[in-house]
Amino acid sequence: MKKKRDWGYLGSLCISVLLAFVIGAVILAVAGFSPVKAYAAMASGAFSSARHIGDFLEYAMVLCLTGLACVLGSRVGIFNVGGEGQLLLGAVVGCQVGVWLNGQSPWLAIPAAALAAMAVGAFYALIPGWLKVKVKVNEVITTIMLNTIAASLCQYLAKGPWKNPNKNMVAATAQLDPRYWFKTLIPGSNLSTAIIAAAVVTFLTWYVMQKTSTGYEMKLTGQNPRFAFFSGIKTDRIVLACMCISGAMCGLVGMFRVYGAEHLYRSSVSNQYYFEGLTVAMIARYDPVTVIGLSFLFAILKIGAQGMELSAGVPNQIYLIIQTVVIFCMAAESGVFASLRAGAQRKKARADIRRKEEESHV
Amino acid sequence: MFEGVLRSVFSAGTFNQMLRSATPVALAALGGAMTEHAGIMNIGMDGMILMGAFFGVLGSYFFGSAAAGVALVLAMGVLVGLFFALFVVKFKSDEFIIGTALNTFALGLTSFLSRSIFGAAGTKGNPALPTVHIPGLDAVPFLGRVLNDNSLFVYVTWALVLIMWLFVYRTPYGFWLRASGEKPETLRTAGIAPERMKWLASVLCGLLCGLAGAHLSLGQLQGTFAEDMANSRGYIAFACVIFSRANPAAAYGAALMFGFFDAIGLRLQDYISSDLTNTIPYVITIVMMVYVVVRSQRKKRRAGKRLPARQT
């Protein structure tokens, strides 16, 4: 029973991705590009060099962590759309902690920065979480507003109080002591040892959600909060905790981006990365294992699209289009499928009655 | 200095700016009011605005006239509304997922097309919508400077607010629309398919959000398109809808309030970092959302004391 449903999901995913590429090709053609050339450039862009593979893995890490952060919220019935803000704040605060601790041992500075990034991310997620649980304010709007606020705030910090001493660097914080940098694993790429930490976080998140009694409580809370409360689960506390952890994960991603790739804070730390992770989580229907798998798929697409822009001059935003068309296709598929199934059931019921009547006439 | 700040904040310029900032939000909120009455949680307005902004400039760029741009926006608005309704009404997909996907899709599509067609992330200097000069209004002190010489859509919005208000509260279709969201079965058992009202609401929302975008790019910014230029206005419009309980007139008021704080932010930029003042409208939006909930809870408590009869 369970197996069958998984195959159905995989099938519709494949069809949707295929369709998305077809629609992407149409849009490419309309815009005057050769779809064949563009897709060829995309494929070679993703795998042409070790550097690209490194970038791809780093981006898969970002998608996976942000996607799981989103899953964590939706598991208990709250949509954390504010991951982007939590990520940015985590990045800028994590970075600044490193700057303040300049000269100290990396063994002190890196954990301190990670903790600070997680704390600020958690706090920033706690605001909408608390408003949702205690005041019952829709979290979608508040988190989105908080994203915009966080982006402006980080911009202010990077331009003002925490700005780079170098006058030519606009809107960036001071650079970190190189001793604090995560070791780059593939030279020239963004891939660093951060991915190991990310793997550990990923595993823990999956384990808690799928294998423990805490995960069981989370699942019940998300499915029917009234029932969960009725059975003695402290639902408010669980929702707030998940929101905090979700925010902490986003903050941590920001810190990884700074210590692994950028080495200082500037707005390129994240370009709506959380929303791409959120999209992955939606396509995965909030299943953690599927999120992990799809992160790699969409990271290939993204890096491929960037390569395509460089080599074939096609804007890489085609990647966003393809990604969202996958969502639409999957939504349409389940809608069409549901109405087909209802029709088939009606037909079958009618046939059953006819047969029964015929039998009774005999 | 403090006095100077105050004088600058409460000048005619500020109130004129309020009107300008409020208009795109108000247009989108009018659209959002339609879907809200039809019982659809529409958080895809941001994407709808962005598409309107882009296709307005595109039409203006291709045909050399802002009117053509607006025509293209209207056509696209209907299309986007139908597309949204197809998923949300016909396929009964999750409104949140479709709304978010629509926003990301719009971002991707407009950025991609902008780079493909204009060769850059944006474009400017395309034929824009005219500003309207009302002769004689200048003679009125203060108000003249606030109300006169605004972009065409500022005035169109006033008309639309009135039309939408009449539509919702004074025509049978408005009653059907509200019934389709509040209690769809009442319509169904009366022989009217509530889905039809939902489709209509989506299309109206697509149209109005498209106009909001067109005003942004063709009116306010005089033929300019920039990447992600909706800048969360769709979400602010959504907050206005909630705040006004989807009453078009009240939604315009809420948009004016947003515009006022936006204008103040712009004024204060001379004194405080613009990055900080930019956050003001968004903070206000959160405060608005919290207030709405607190207000409804308080009202419920008061209603409890007033009602004599028991109900189940």
Next chain:
Amino acid sequence: MDDIAVRFEHVSMAFPGVLANDDVSLDIRRGEVFALVGENGAGKSTLMNVLYGIHAPTDGRVFINGRELTDHSPKAAIGLGVGMVHQHFMLVPSFTVAQNIVLSREPRRGRVFFDNAAARRKTLALAEEYGLEVDPDAAVEELSVGLQQRVEILKTLYRGAEILILDEPTAVLTPQETEELFAVIRRVVREKRMTVVIITHKLYEVLAISDRVGVMRKGALVGVRDTAQVDEQTLASMMVGRPMLYDKLEKTGTPGEVMIEVKDLTVRDNRGLVAVDKLSLSVRAGEVLGIAAVEGNGQSELLEAVTGMRKAESGAVTICGHDATGLDPGAIRALGLAHVPEDRLSTGVSRDATVTDNLLTGRHREKRFNRFGFHQRTSTIERYAREIYEKFDIRGSGTDVPVGDLSGGNMQKVVIAREFSFDSPVLVVAQPTRGVDVGAIEFIHRQIIDRRNQGCAILLCSADLDEVFRLSDRIVTLYEGKITGEFTGEFSKDEIGLCMTGGQRDKEAAS
């Protein structure tokens, strides 16, 4: 044919997995009150929804006033003169009475504008014509249930109904409101020669109001009788397909110490009204205390406050000797209380979770189900779930399907199984057999009495008065949040009925 208002010819209606109507043929005469009775799920509402055009029948034909209903839509049925008052009212809460009445057929001014003045005028005229007084400008959400029903009836009359279908109209009414409704029915039948079809499962109402009665069982029409020629007993056995004779439930043991103590409890409902008013009661070990009340008199809020689902405004609750006031459900469960909630779908189960997960809730933290206190032991859990599943005779396709796939009765068994397996000293049970088939009712009743005989203190609440009578050792009646009577020993239906409607019982006589 002329005096036949409605004719069903071999109507069948199938839903996925259920045959709701099975080859029903029936004539309803013009100017009669026809009662349609049957158990929950017997197909009464479905049949009437077919008549009203909501469902297109899978097979068969429907004639209204001699004309066939071909286009199966409410619009067509309304056009042929059918009006229906649904069990859940089809009114828009924020609209006024007049606006609700004219909805879909609004009077217009200048073709596009809604003519509110005309709507008011027409409402008042209708109200006067039929003697159904309403305030056209009141918002429907502010009306009592009885008045809302009146608006529903006016709405069908406005649409020109000659055939009026009432789906369980008395379920939410007080006895006085029921009397008023019956008076209205008699008047429209006598003066306007309307045809009224009333769906109910209260047999005494059938006898009181109808001319003829049709009995449905498992989707089929099992018989039509003249009301004058039947009594409750005959109807009851037609409904269940065999004589309705319950085995006598063996009650043993004597009540022990007080396990539930409620003192001066005041609770407000969702709208902020006082639903439970300074109420005190107690339940002893080995005793079933039944609450008898018309829906909406505070019984739901009382149980919610006792079990921690709702905060009480003042007063105290003691469970097993411990103060339980203001605790959350988890903490109260820890004191030794288990709870079968009144609404199983919203509170009793998680529909998307598997049967296993639903059976596990509440004890998922127990040591035997967790390695190191946090890692779930899947196989132990599954074994446990299967054991309970079999013990409580739950019928479905196994323990790893979502509970939502089970039938209502089996879903209820899942709830009963989980809550009863705690072996807790205190049980709060609400609507234990709502929508459950007869066989399962017997099973559930036996479970409740078994727990009672084992010394459990049970607080029971049910809309089914017979159930309350059968299971309770003691009954209290509740009216507007206050206890109006207490009964032990042989219960008198009349006296309890009187107390349920606000009549005070002489306290001395009770003791």
